[in-house]
Every structure is written in C-alpha cells, then in structure tokens.
Amino acid sequence: MPYLNPAAGRAREGRQTAAVPNATAATASAAAGATPTKAEYDALLADVATLRTKVNSLLAALRASGQMAP
Template identity: 85%
Template sequence: MPYLNPGAGAAREGRQAAAVTNVAAATASAAAGATPTKAEYDALLADVAAMRTKVNALLAALRSAGLMAS
C-alpha cells in the first residue's frame, strides 16, 4: 500500500531500494562426527560472515530509499 500522507506521499510512492544480490550457496556442510573440525567450523564462519554482509547491505538499501529510519 502506498504511503498516503498528502505532503510526503508523492515523494515516496513507487520509490525502490537499491538491488542487493542473493547470498551465494552455503559452503558449510553437516559435521562428519560429533565434534566439528576446524575446516567445518571455518566454512560455517565464512557463511555467517557472508550473511551478515548481505543483511547489512539490505538494511543500508532500505535506509537510503527512505523506507527505514537511520
């Protein structure tokens, strides 16, 4: 639903946030044993860092489009 405030509605209606690309495929997989190896942990950590970067990019895009407060 478009923003209906007569004073500000026209400026916001139809405005889009900048595009943010999808997150790449996950590199982590299920641990082979009861305790994850360093390589398994590092892969999971890299995936979490990539997700954090994408979430921050989405939030920045929403703020710059005026759809979310700074």
C-alpha cells in the same frame, strides 16, 4: 501498491531500493563426527559472515530508499 508516507507526500511513493544480489550457496556442510573440525567451523563462520554482510546491505538499501528509518 506503493507505500505513501503522509508526512512526506508523494516524495516517497513508489521508490525502490537498490538491487542487492542473492546470497551465494552455503559452503558449510554437516559435521562428519560428533565434534566439528576446524575446517568445518571455519566454513560455517565464513557463511555467517557472508550472510551478515548481505543483511547489512539490504538494511542500507532500505534506509537509502526511505523505506526504513535511518
């Protein structure tokens, strides 16, 4: 059932967000030792940055479609 905002009437009924592709597979793996190496840390940092970008894209799509307040 589509969301219906009484204030906006049928204007918002059934609107969908723009498609946002799934996040890619993680590149980081478990640390080989007790202390992560720079490469392991950088891989984790890259994954977090990718997910942050994906979440921001999803939020932007929800705002653009009117399903979330700006």
